[in-house]
Amino acid sequence: MGNKKTSSKRKSLSAGRPPLIQKPKATFSSKATRTIIRKHHNLLKAHAQAIKVGDDETAAELAQQLSEDGGLSKYQQASQIGQLNSRGGDTSKVLVNWLQESSILPWIHDQGSPLRVLEVGCLSPNNAISKVPNVEMERIDLHSTHPSIREQDFMKTLVPSLASEKFDLVSLSLVVNFVPEAAERGKMLQRTSWFLSHTRKSTESSNASAVLPCLFLTLPLPCVENSRYFTAERLADIMNSLGYELTHSKTSTKIFYSLWKFNPVAVKPKLFKKEEIVTGRSRNNFAITLAG
Numbered sequence: 001m002g003n004k005k006t007s008s009k010r011k012s013l014s015a016g017r018p019p020l021i022q023k024p025k026a027t028f029s030s031k032a033t034r035t036i037i038r039k040h041h042n043l044l045k046a047h048a049q050a051i052k053v054g055d056d057e058t059a060a061e062l063a064q065q066l067s068e069d070g071g072l073s074k075y076q077q078a079s080q081i082g083q084l085n086s087r088g089g090d091t092s093k094v095l096v097n098w099l100q101e102s103s104i105l106p107w108i109h110d111q112g113s114p115l116r117v118l119e120v121g122c123l124s125p126n127n128a129i130s131k132v133p134n135v136e137m138e139r140i141d142l143h144s145t146h147p148s149i150r151e152q153d154f155m156k157t158l159v160p161s162l163a164s165e166k167f168d169l170v171s172l173s174l175v176v177n178f179v180p181e182a183a184e185r186g187k188m189l190q191r192t193s194w195f196l197s198h199t200r201k202s203t204e205s206s207n208a209s210a211v212l213p214c215l216f217l218t219l220p221l222p223c224v225e226n227s228r229y230f231t232a233e234r235l236a237d238i239m240n241s242l243g244y245e246l247t248h249s250k251t252s253t254k255i256f257y258s259l260w261k262f263n264p265v266a267v268k269p270k271l272f273k274k275e276e277i278v279t280g281r282s283r284n285n286f287a288i289t290l291a292g
């Protein structure tokens with residue numbers, strides 16, 4: 001056995017720590033970032049389709065491609081870059097502005113119990129919503145990129161039975177479009193309402209009940225503006241049938257932002273099929289369906 005060279009230099013303590021996620025540097029160009037995200041979505045869709053039609057061989061090939069491609073980690077890295085201020089930034093800034101506008105935050109402060117937020121599909125514990133005082137965050141993602149993000153599939157998350165374990169707000173930002181199947185997207189939207197709490201009582205000084213409990217939902221703009229099967233009106237119809245009413249919305253050049261108040265009494269189950277709403281050759285195929 002040869003002599004192993006041992007370094008006389010002492011390693012710093014941090015060298016032994018598990019790697020925490022670094023603030024992502026914009027290592028991919030905007031174009032490369034978009035390409036990675038689009039390619040991952042397309043592979044996920046093709047994979048889901050192959051499973052649906054029982055084509056195991058294609059499904060296995062696509063699963064292989066997904067992992068060879070860097071899989072979810074590379075996709076998340078590209079998405080984290082999209083969250084950098086230099087690339088449009090964190091969508092929760094819009095949410096925080098809306099909460100401020102609605103005077104929810106000072107009201108929460110006076111109430112003495114924190115605003116409970118469930119962030120589904122979380123890539124960073126440092127988003128604007130996480131920095132608001134009196135906010136208690138529960139963060140989950142299919143693949144955790146930070147110790148304070150629980151690795152958990154929202155579709156399999158146990159629905160809390162106690163009111164105290166439920167949330168004032170669920171955030172679903174750029175997550176629904178990640179889901180490859182239209183029917184699964186509908187189920188995901190429906191599921192959000194099961195996590196919302198109805199125990200907050202508004203006071204005269206607050207119009208909190210006009211906003212809480214609520215869902216913060218964002219989608220890439222082309223999902224509502226350039227799909228043959230989906231529009232902002234169709235989203236509102238689906239959300240209304242699930243008991244959600246739109247309180248705030250806005251669009252940027254790339255993203256549709258929306259805030260929906262949930263009212264369990266307003267739930268009116270209705271069937272929404274995948275059907276052409278807008279014609280046009282250059283439109284995309286994004287859709288959300290509901291079984292009713």
Ligand SMILES: C[S@@+](CC[C@H](N)C(=O)[O-])C[C@H]1O[C@@H](n2cnc3c(N)ncnc32)[C@H](O)[C@@H]1O
Nearest residue numbers: 079121141142143152153154155173174175178
């Ligand atoms: C495009 S990233 C969006 C990240 C961030 N919310 C944002 O607004 O930039 C989508 C994230 O949703 C996560 N995701 C998708 N489906 C999920 C599910 N069923 N449960 C938990 N996380 C999910 C993915 O793992 C991915 O990290």
